[in-house]
Amino acid sequence: MVSQIDQNSSPLTIKWQEVNILTLAYLGDAVYELWVRSHLLTKGIAKVEDLHKAAVHYVQARFQASLLKLILPELDETETGVVKRGRNAKGHHPRNIDVVTYRHATAFEALVGYWYLAGCEERMQGIFSRIDDLTVQIDSEQ
Template sequence: MNALTLAYLGDAVYELWVRTHLLELGCEKVKELHHIAIDYVRASTQARLLQKLMPDLTETESQVVMRGRNTKGSHPKSTDVITYRHATAFEALVGYWQLTGQIERMEWAFHQTDAVVADFKAAST
C-alpha cells in the first residue's frame, strides 16, 4: 500500500489514541485537552518517538518507515522537511500496524509517548 495512504490512516489512529489517553489521564476541559494533545501530535514529537522506536523495529517495520520517510509531498511552513518526513514515517508505521492487526505492537509504541512529550517539554524550557 502507498506510504501516504498508510500515513493517512496512521494519523487518525494515533489522534484517537492520544485523545483517549488524555481522557484516561483525567483531563476533562476541552481547551486543556486540545493544548495537551498538540504536544503529542506535533511532527517533532512523532519524529522523536520514531527515533526512540527505531532500534526495536523489525525489518518489515523499518521498510515501512523508509517508504514513509521517502514520500514526496508538501510540508507545513511551521516544520522543517526532515522532521515532517519522519513524522509521516511514524504515521505510516502506525497505519501499517493498524491494517495488519498488530494492536499490541502499536500500544507498545504509543505508551512511550508520555516520556517523549516530557523530554520535549523539558528541553524547551
Template sequence: MRSWQEMNPLTLAYLGDAVYELWVRTHLLESGYEKVKDLHKQAISYVRAGTQARVLQALLPELDEVEHQVVLRGRNAKGGYPKNVDVVTYRHATAFESLVGYWQLTGQVQRMQWAFSRVDEIMGEGPTEESSMENLLEE
C-alpha cells in the first residue's frame, strides 16, 4: 500500500468518512439511542458537512504541522460537491475527513479519540463564520 503522502486526499477522505461514520453510530448507541429513526436523525446531525467543517475549525489551532498539511491537501482536492451545501463548507468537511483518514492509516488512534471526544462540545457551540474558517486555513 502507498504511503498517505502519495495518496489522493479524496482517498483519505473516503476512508475518513467511513471511520467517522462508524464512530458516530457507536457513539450514539453508547449515548442511549435505540430507535433506528432517532439514530438516523442524530447521525445526520453529526456527519453533515457543516458539522464536520465546524469540528475542523475548532481543532485547527491544536493540529501539528503534518496534520495542517493533510487538512490543506484535503481542502484543496478537486472533486464535485453536492448542491445542498456551499463549496467552502464542503471542502472543509472533506479536509476533516482527510484528516481522519490520515489518522486511521497512520495508526494514530489516540489522536482520533481526542478529536472525536470534542465533537459533542463543538456541535453545541453553534454556527461559525465561514470567513473565520478561511483565515485559519490560509497558507
C-alpha cells in the first residue's frame, strides 16, 4: 500500500519500493502513454486519427515486450529487479495477447513507473529518445 502522501507534495515523494508492482505498472502505462502522445506531436502528426493510429503501435503489448527485450541488457540491478517483479505479477490479461507477452509488457510499464517515481527522468528520457530507432529494429523482426 502507498504510504501517506502530503497534500502539498509532489508525487515523487512516494517511495517506489512501497508501491504494489501492478500499481507501478499502471502508473508507468500513463507516463509512457503521455510520452508517446507528446512524441508523436513533435513528429508533426496533426490529425487526431493519425495520432491515434501511430500511438496504438507504440503502446500495444507486443511492441512494449519487444522493446523491453532490446533494452534488458542495459538495465542495472535495481531496474532488472523491477522488471522481474513486473513480469511475475499475477494480473488479468486480455484474450487477444498471450500471457508471456502481456507479462513482459507489464514489466516494461513497471520499469517506466519505477523511473518516474524514483526520479530517474534522465534515464527514462534516454531510453525513450531511442525508441524510434528501436522501432525500426522491432518492426523488421516481426
